[in-house]
Amino acid sequence: MKKIINDPATVVAEALHGLAVAHPERLRVTTDPAVIVRTDAPVAGKVAVISGGGSGHEPLHGGFVGSGMLDAACPGAVFTSPTPDQVQAAVTATDAGAGALLLVKNYTGDVLNFETAAELAEATGTPVRSVLIDDDVAVADSTFTAGRRGVGGTLLLEKIVGAAAERGTDLDGCARLAASVVAGVRSMGVALTAPTVPHVGEPSFTLGADEMEIGIGIHGEPGRARVPLEDADRLVARLVDAIVSDLPFVAGDRVILFTNSMGGTPLLELYLAHGIAERLLAERGIEVARRLVGPYVTSLEMQGMSLTLLRADDQLLDLWDAPVCTPALRWGM
Structure with missing residues (x-):
């Protein structure tokens, strides 16, 4: 295992310290319990939008804390859920x-x-609503879930709902909006190599030099199929076919297309794949109205990628375009 770490037991705490000193103008970070909060929280009159999950998927979720997106994020240990006290602390720190x-x-x-x-x-008197994101079309169930997994669509959900909350949408309105995003977003990924969890010290699974895992999860969970390595045209077509047929997306739809690196795939390959995805969607009569390309929902150093499509109307596109200022996502500010 080759990683730039000290002790696997302290890797998350040390990374959180680095995040805090890198972005003091945007974030404040506590470690007991571990919570990342926007510096101006709580914001009077504003719904607090909170998410979180295991570490190892950076910049998800902590990199998306800030104006126009999340009010707080709860980072668990690597590939491990945050605890209830972390989430409760995040609510306390952000509810106004x-x-x-x-x-x-x-x-x-x-x-x-x-x-x-x-x-x-x-x-304690704080009104709370919860919305579940389950956009992965690869499997019905997995090692970690009952039902579909939440993957790349999480970023789109956090951005759009965060923008609505920033504009003053009330709690029930934000919850309805979140449910509409979940209903219209689908994702699927592929792995060429496995991630290595620091405290485990060895890859989560083994792939041959000429194999790839179609439909992999962001924790290295099994996918839909293990197949011989394919060229980019055929690989991207597999992902697009699975996603488009699931909702289904149809000619005339406008979508946000998110082409995501799982952590180890360079942008050279990612942009190549994105270009193929845009061409395949155009051939189906599906308009890519907005796009995002980069390593935003990762799985440590896993080589691979995922595609996410969100069916988007004028309201969703307007919220996507709204100003955002976080460590990992910034525009319009």
């Missing part, structure tokens, strides 16, 4: 009276721990 919306990826630990935290917060 308008309540809190929890955006939860569909992994068993995340669902249970966010649910417990929501109950604790409501018991």
